[in-house]
Amino acid sequence: MSRVWFKDEAETVATFWRVLRADGVTLGFTTHDRDLWFDGVLHRASPGMIPSSIRRSADLEPDSAEVRGAITHESIAAKDLIAGRFDGAQVRIGLVDWKTMENAVIYAGAIGALTEEDGGFSAELISRKAELQRDAVPRTSPACRAAFCGPGCNLNPQRYTHEVTLASFDAFSNAATFAQALDPANCAGGMLRWLDGPQTGIAMGIMAGDGAGGLLLDIPIDARTPLGARAMLREGCDHTLNTCAARFSNAANFRGEPFLPGNDLLVRYPGPVR
Known part of the structure; x- marks a missing residue:
């Protein structure tokens, strides 16, 4: 039987929130005055960071939540917010009994917009119910809608993922050169994830x-990145039928309609038959 919270006038209850970043790092915080360990995560005492508002509803409208706090803990630094380490991170907010460690999650979502001002931050949280607003039926498109090596594409990602080492980089153009021989045409549209360095x-x-x-990258390379730093490189795809057939021999899994007539076909002026 689940616990009924705040049924008594005085309870040993604190708020906790947990951040699961895309790079595999999990951070936990609590409004209690000491650190709490539960669910395999150390929740650091951070009374200054609290959920300012949480709204939940029984319908299909996305719930809304916002978290405000001071950038005082070493786990949340302004440079990490600017670098995008918290972009799209999963968030769990809940209640914990700091005596028994009994806990319950009351909100689950992801970090949306992040703002930093005067040494503090504000994070807009996106409810998981927002996923219900996605189109149940995919819209037509001339390009492939499937993520490269993802569901629908069905190519083996290991075949197009390589471990590379940094040979040099140009801070002015933000271009990186690697020791391994790479075809820039095959890498365009791909992704690079660092395994070493800042x-x-x-x-x-x-x-x-x-x-x-x-290779030109879309995020500035930290000048402290040492030569020889390792990274995982995933090749890219331009999502056209020609590339899918000629380069990958995967036209059977192409998720697009390149030959479907567009709306302009309906407004064309008829011409004489010759």
């Missing part, structure tokens, strides 16, 4: 080649 765990998009064997 940006460990950060994923960067590969925009194109720089014409000199390097």
